Amino acid sequence: MRTIAGLPMTTRAAPRLLAWAPAPAVIWTALFFILPLLAMALVSLTRRERGQTVDLWTFANYGTFLTQGGGVFLEALRNSIEVTLIVTVLSVLVAYPIAYVLAYRVPARWQRVLLVLLVLPFWTSYVIRSYSWLLVLSEKGIISLALQGLGLADGPVGLGNTRGATVLGFVHFFAMLLTLTIYANLVQIRESYRRAAADLGASPLQVFLRITMPLSLPGVAVGAFLTFVLAIGDYVTPQILGGSRELLLPQAIMLQVGRTADFPLASAMSMVLMAVVTLAYLLFARHLRMDRV
Amino acid sequence: MRRSSIINAPITRRRALRAGAAAAILAGAGLPRRSRAAEQELNILVWCDHTDAALLQPFEEAHNVRINVKDYQETGAALAVLEQSQPGDWDVFVVDSVDVRRVAEQGLLAPLDDVQLPWDSIFPELHAPELHKIDGKTYAVPEKFGYNSIAFDKSKVEEAEVRRADIMWNPKYKGRIAVYDYYIPAMEMVALGMGIRPDQITAEKLPAIREKLLEIKPLASVIGDVPTVQNALVTGAADIIIAGGEFVVAGLAQENPNLDWVLPDSGGIRWMQGVGIFEASQKKELAAELVKYIVGPDGQARLATASCYWAMPTNQQAALGDAEKQRLRWNEQPGFIKNSYPYFIPDETLNKAMLEVWTEFLQA
Numbered sequence: 001m002r003t004i005a006g007l008p009m010t011t012r013a014a015p016r017l018l019a020w021a022p023a024p025a026v027i028w029t030a031l032f033f034i035l036p037l038l039a040m041a042l043v044s045l046t047r048r049e050r051g052q053t054v055d056l057w058t059f060a061n062y063g064t065f066l067t068q069g070g071g072v073f074l075e076a077l078r079n080s081i082e083v084t085l086i087v088t089v090l091s092v093l094v095a096y097p098i099a100y101v102l103a104y105r106v107p108a109r110w111q112r113v114l115l116v117l118l119v120l121p122f123w124t125s126y127v128i129r130s131y132s133w134l135l136v137l138s139e140k141g142i143i144s145l146a147l148q149g150l151g152l153a154d155g156p157v158g159l160g161n162t163r164g165a166t167v168l169g170f171v172h173f174f175a176m177l178l179t180l181t182i183y184a185n186l187v188q189i190r191e192s193y194r195r196a197a198a199d200l201g202a203s204p205l206q207v208f209l210r211i212t213m214p215l216s217l218p219g220v221a222v223g224a225f226l227t228f229v230l231a232i233g234d235y236v237t238p239q240i241l242g243g244s245r246e247l248l249l250p251q252a253i254m255l256q257v258g259r260t261a262d263f264p265l266a267s268a269m270s271m272v273l274m275a276v277v278t279l280a281y282l283l284f285a286r287h288l289r290m291d292r293v
Numbered sequence: 294m295r296r297s298s299i300i301n302a303p304i305t306r307r308r309a310l311r312a313g314a315a316a317a318i319l320a321g322a323g324l325p326r327r328s329r330a331a332e333q334e335l336n337i338l339v340w341c342d343h344t345d346a347a348l349l350q351p352f353e354e355a356h357n358v359r360i361n362v363k364d365y366q367e368t369g370a371a372l373a374v375l376e377q378s379q380p381g382d383w384d385v386f387v388v389d390s391v392d393v394r395r396v397a398e399q400g401l402l403a404p405l406d407d408v409q410l411p412w413d414s415i416f417p418e419l420h421a422p423e424l425h426k427i428d429g430k431t432y433a434v435p436e437k438f439g440y441n442s443i444a445f446d447k448s449k450v451e452e453a454e455v456r457r458a459d460i461m462w463n464p465k466y467k468g469r470i471a472v473y474d475y476y477i478p479a480m481e482m483v484a485l486g487m488g489i490r491p492d493q494i495t496a497e498k499l500p501a502i503r504e505k506l507l508e509i510k511p512l513a514s515v516i517g518d519v520p521t522v523q524n525a526l527v528t529g530a531a532d533i534i535i536a537g538g539e540f541v542v543a544g545l546a547q548e549n550p551n552l553d554w555v556l557p558d559s560g561g562i563r564w565m566q567g568v569g570i571f572e573a574s575q576k577k578e579l580a581a582e583l584v585k586y587i588v589g590p591d592g593q594a595r596l597a598t599a600s601c602y603w604a605m606p607t608n609q610q611a612a613l614g615d616a617e618k619q620r621l622r623w624n625e626q627p628g629f630i631k632n633s634y635p636y637f638i639p640d641e642t643l644n645k646a647m648l649e650v651w652t653e654f655l656q657a
Contacts, residue, residue: 134524
């Protein structure tokens with residue numbers, strides 16, 4: 001067996017160079033994720049009055065989060081988790097059939113075209129997309145007009161400025177994302193597995209339930225996790241489509257930042273959000289196989 | 294206390310207007326306005342209405358200068374920009390009148406030459422030396438003002454009804470009311486509807502104001518920033534906007550003549566912005582020329598009708614047409630000014646308490 005010591009100098013240097021390959025990513029993560037996160041954690045343990053830091057190492061902001069206004073922030077957290085779970089489940093339900101049809105029913109030459117069409121809405125700013133949904137869902141929008149035209153509604157129907165509108169806006173966005181991750185996973189499943197199951201007498205439903213679905217779970221898990229993380233931290237969609245009829249946690253955080261510049265309280269609330277995301281990661285971790293997507 | 298009025302100064306209506314004006318900015322001031330090289334440059338830190346090419350271009354051409362614009366969303370954000378800048382980076386500053394003294398006391402603003410300013414043409418009630426002057430020296434000149442009042446769709450609501458503050462609690466409009474989500478003027482409007490002047494709001498009176506505010510929630514269809522409440526009015530999701538005003542509807546009135554606004558008889562909240570020159574500016578003479586232009590008749594007309602948001606010019610000689618004046622309810626201004634109250638910025642404790650009530654209102 002050849003050893004590294006026996007190799008020419010340049011070849012021996014290669015592993016050392018390779019060892020440094022992740023360095024840019026590590027530096028990037030440290031600079032733009034770990035350090036800001038530590039700074040946020042530190043700020044969350046301070047208290048400010050009249051623009052000056054008056055306390056260090058206090059949990060007062062976490063206490064405020066738990067108790068203010070009879071638990072108004074806790075309710076915002078609950079709303080956020082509810083909306084995010086609904087969005088994640090609906091997005092999976094919408095995305096999976098699309099990805100399945102794309103992967104197994106559409107000829108290979110059309111798959112690329114359909115994938116491009118699928119991501120087309122990504123090319124529009126999601127702020128514009130949210131306002132567009134608001135117009136579609138308004139009393140003068142196409143849905144209201146269609147319902148009236150079909151005789152299903154007596155008068156204008158306004159569907160915007162509700163939780164349902166927020167969910168719809170989210171699902172429109174995340175179903176596309178999930179379709180991509182699930183599709184990428186489905187096309188990696190060897191055709192021979194499904195064919196072998198069929199040869200052994202499995203019905204198409206059994207092939208799906210016993211072979212395809214279990215093997216596609218990593219793609220579903222990655223997409224669902226991304227959906228969860230992105231949706232629970234999103235401020236713009238609920239702000240535009242929800243009409244502030246209820247408060248989600250990112251909106252509550254923005255109130256502290258934008259209205260009173262209370263960065264310590266906003267940081268504490270953000271750390272709580274971070275804890276929820278971490279918890280979600282731990283729940284999803286078993287199925288998160290990035291190499292499969 | 295003053296410091297808190299800036300650090301904690303809640304964002305004004307313009308924060309939200311900024312989003313709605315993004316397209317206009319991109320189409321106008323955000324892109325190079327002139328191809329020929331200008332001899333000099335001015336850097337201005339302003340609200341979004343000053344980014345309108347229709348406002349800046351005549352001055353640029355007349356003085357062969359390129360104006361570089363940075364718009365901000367709240368005074369605190371502007372101060373953060375200044376902290377990260379070198380002295381002399383900025384020449385002209387547009388700021389809320391309630392924050393002028395604090396900014397000047399930090400040594401950021403240079404005294405203006407009163408002789409060069411059209412004080413005689415500015416509505417006397419808006420001179421507000423307590424806001425714009427320190428020790429007799431002027432640090433900013435009022436340039437634009439407006440009201441948090443009530444905006445409405447007059448095809449659906451009678452103006453006489455809107456003039457009564459109790460429309461905010463009228464069950465007839467259940468599901469037809471939008472609320473502009475800047476809590477200070479909105480809560481001050483509620484207080485006015487209860488007969489409490491904004492400067493009379495105290496922690497003791499807050500529970501009663503909270504109760505009346507919460508009564509609005511079941512009637513409201515939307516609570517949102519300016520684009521959101523504008524959208525609600527235009528698309529029929531709401532018929533009135535509480536704490537809206539000319540800044541919400543005047544710019545839309547050409548396409549939607551039914552959109553209007555009025556000050557309720559119980560009064561409204563008056564906001565105002567001023568323009569000044571940075572002490573560290575190396576181009577004070579040119580900056581002074583820009584200030585003169587902005588508060589002059591032509592500049593005032595262009596500023597009043599800027600694409601980001603319309604509002605009243607402070608100069609009574611502003612070269613506005615009849616239709617524009619009508620949209621701004623020019624003839625009613627003496628009465629409106631008399632019957633409106635300047636922004637009351639609460640101290641930090643009261644401010645936090647008001648925000649807590651507002652958060653509860655949003656979650657109710």
